[in-house]
Amino acid sequence: MAKARKHVDYKLDPRNARKHPAKNQEAAERSLDELGAGRSVLSDRDGVMIGGNLIYEKAKALGMPTREVEADGSELIVVRRTDLGTDDPKRKALALADNQITLLGVWDEIVLEEIKDEIEDIVDLGVAGFAAEDFHQEAHSLSSRFVVPPVSILDARQGYWQERRREWLDQGIRSEIGRGNDGDKNESGLTFKASAQPIAVYNAKNDYETKIGRKVTWEEFTTTFPNVAKQAGTSTFDPVLTEIMVRWFCPPGGMVLDPFAGGSVRGIVAGLVGRGYTGVDLSTRQVEENRAQALEIIGEAKEEGTTNDPDALTPVEKYGEYYLKRDDLFEYAGVRGGKVRTCLALSKDAVGLVTAGSRMSPQVNIVAHIAKQMGIPCHVHTPEGELSPEVSDAKTFGAEVIQHKAGYNNVIIKRARDDAEKRGWTEIPFGMGCEEAVNQTKRQVRNVPNTVVRIVVPVGSGMSLSGILWGLKEAENDTPVLGVRVGADPIKRLDKYAPSDWRDRVTLVTSSHDYHDEVSASIGDVTLDPIYEAKCADFLEAGDLLWIVGVRRTAAVAGHPRWIVGDSRKISEVDVEADFVFTCPPYGDLEIYSDDPADLCNLPYEDFRRDFAQIIKDTVAHLKDDRFAAVVIGEIRDKKTGLYRALVPDTVRAFMDAGLSFYNEMAYITPYGSLAVRAARPFMKSRKIGKTHQNVLIFVKGDPKAATEAVGRVEVGDPADLAAEKAG
DSSP states (O other): OOOOOOOOOBBTTTSSSSOOOHHHHHHHHHHHHOOOOOOOOOETTBBBEEOOOOHHHHHHHTTOOOOEEEESSSOOOOOOTTTOOOOOHHHHHHHHHHHHHHOOOEHHHHHHHHHHHHHTTTTGGGTTOOOOOGGGHHHHHHHHHHHHHSSSEETTSSHHHHHHHHHTTTTTTTTSSSOOOTSOOTTTTTOOOOOGOOOHHHHHHHHHHHHHHSSSOOOHHHHOOOHHHHHHTTSOOHHHHHHHHHHSSOOOOOEEEEESSSHHHHHHHHHHHTTTEOOOOHHHHHHHHHHHHHHHTSSSSOOOBBBBBBSOOOOOETTTTTEEEGGGGETTTTEEEHHHHHHHHHHTSOOEEEEOOOOOOSSSHHHHHHHHHHTTTTEEEESSOOOOOHHHHHHTTOOOOEEOOOOOOOHHHHHHHHHHHHTTTTEGGGGGSHHHHHHHHHGGGGGOTTTTTTTEEEEEHHHHHHHHHHHHTTTTOOOEEEEEEEEOOOHHHHHSSSSSTTTHEEEEEESSSEEEEOOOOETTTTEEOOTTTTGGGGGOOTEEEEEOOOOOOTOOOBBBBEEEOOOOGGGGGGGEEEEEEOOOOTTTTOOOOSSTTTTTGOOHHHHHHHHHHHHHHHHHHHEEEEEEEEEEOOOOOOOOTTOOOOHHHHHHHHHHEEEEEOEEEEEEEOHHHHEEEEHHHHHHHHOOOOOOOOEEEEEESHHHHHHHHHHHHHOOOOOOHHHHHHHH
């Protein structure tokens, strides 16, 4: 029989196999403080806790008194809360807390394995609710090596997965901010996207629509059921799923290509684990939010050897048979290159900045960043049309973008000049057309080696070339110069700003690429600007020095994501050479994201399937040989018949028709939530199974063995450390 006993000095179990993350500890303490005690705790005869370590620890910290009851295990002890009735809200909350707080804990796999070794010869493991295979020392080892065990079930319900997910989200990722129900703006700032929701949340919405007999928007649904909105967590793509896909299938320093970018998660996680990322999305607001988050979490793209001293000579480096003048290593306010140096000089004592530029020119972004750094306003004037990455980035950094009907540059230049005069702000001339640009560039010629056979420079406005020629003239250096025209005719500028004998010193050639074409090129590990320097690569010969004027801030580089506003059906036009394709496309017409006709969700399924297959084909054309591709996809039903549309096999077929081989498939399992309860009704009515998984499909382009060798070892790091390292 049980009997009361005097107080003993109870102790926590030093080998407790259950670990409690901070969130669990906070929940337990709050529950005890506000709801009082629920389940009792259990100790051995020596006062060491057997069950309820966390509850005992938090109760003691709160100063709650304890009352001990002795028992020998032959009878069940019931603790009756006499202050709570069946209908008491606290009683209901306590019942939920009693289960949820237990679920928040995670197993310490090492301690668990040690205990298994000590008891399995004496006690059947089944009495503890375990099968032998449930003790996961090997799984713990695999998780340590690969983030999660590399098996065909990716179980996001597991404690280790949820803990890792919280660590990622703690870095400040807010993927829900961006696209709204109208496709561009949502005052709540939330994105409720069916393909990214827990399946249980989507099913709850579907059940509600069936009950009321009409479709509702996500906004209406989550307003009606705010607790479901909290469960949804808005549409944050799983960062752990992103991490393992990128670590397992993309080489370190490689480039990830995502034709259906959506929120910020895939780009930010790829950047933090040392990969580049290029994503395409229709929503300007979504892209702007993604960029702002990446800046906050990852910081600016940095490269070893940069300087912010405008008087310092940027280095000349030797790469194989070429020299590179690294004027792109002058950096200020997150933008780099010789034009930055000139803009900084012109901006001295400015109260506001105004500039004009083409939509593809990096100048508008340079001016915006310097204005932001100086804490002054900025206006940029550009031709009308969809914002380029550079102009969109300038807008993200606070510039007011003023667009004019496309036509002659002189019109836009005059309007920018009038704007500056009206406001008393400083004008940064179009194309940096001023003597300051010449003076800033000519000094940089001083460290050009005498072993250089020829200087090759991209020619846009002609100002960098003018400065180089004056530097050579003053140094009495007769090294010949090849100017590669990549834009409009520079003759008038050269006649005005270059030495009078410039025609005797320069050979001008014209790039075969249109100015607006983006070309992918690099020398060694140096990424060349896709509009300017990359178009010089075909002209280089042994002994040449390529003068790198700069590199645009939105150029794709490892560790720093790039988002492009655009239609994924035009992804063939994107400048990128990918090491890994990773995406989560729209699930057909499962959910309407916007009324934009370019949004694939607005197409009949047959048209969707056609365009989707073409996008996959054009995307993997950017993928290098001997590389992997991965897609997260889920099956969907025809809204009239209820039959599956076969989206998953259609996806497999699209990749295989594009020349890739089907290599792996995995099931990504999300938490059930209330699905287990709600699945009964549709099952009994139509035998439809409650769906709580998505498919992760892996494809390979070329040789799987060579692709595996390209990826190399899987390196695992702590998300907080990765973020601190990048931002620092």
